[in-house]
Amino acid sequence: MSQITTHILDTTLGKPAQGVVISLHQQNGNEWSKLAEGKTNADGRIPDLLDTGLTVPTGIYKMRFEVQAYFDLLEVQAFYPFVEIVFNITSGEHYHVPLLLNPFGYSTYRGS
Template identity: 65%
Template sequence: MSPITTHILDTTLGKPAEGVSITLCRHQQNDWMELAQGSTNSDGRISNLLSEAIPSGTYKLRFETQAYFDKLGVTTFYPFVDITFSVITGEHYHIPLLLNPFGYSTYRGS
């Protein structure tokens, strides 16, 4: 399993958010380096972003929410959501996103 996984629940619909593009980046020398990309499946999940362990550091998941809401014909306030977090080598990180057109929240899942 990837050391970083994610899951999106559209809290307005009460359903997983399918087809959301997500990019994983690592912060290095005051810049962001892209490591992986993927799209959520029918269960709103991406479990295969990475195939190997990653070093400690600061990482970011960018969720392209505008395209998702455009497909639904819904106006949104957030064209994308960036979640920045710290990684300690050897641990698994599950980063869920609870999303609606005018708000979102996140937490460290298991």
């Protein structure tokens, strides 16, 4: 399993959000470097965002969720074209960063 994982649940539909492009970035000073990118599967997950066994160094990271295309496909007007979640990696343990999404709001938490 990737050290950093995520999933998206569309809380309006009560279903996983399939086909959302997600990218992972690492902060370097005032710049961001893209480390990985993938697309959510039918379960709203990207199981292999990072190579299994790869441990990223401590630091600040962000996941960018490109949600506009998802809502466009559903023909739903949405307020947020993308969502960025910034978080701090402090150890080599597993980090799960889920996104609970609807057209006019979102929520996140550190999962397990």
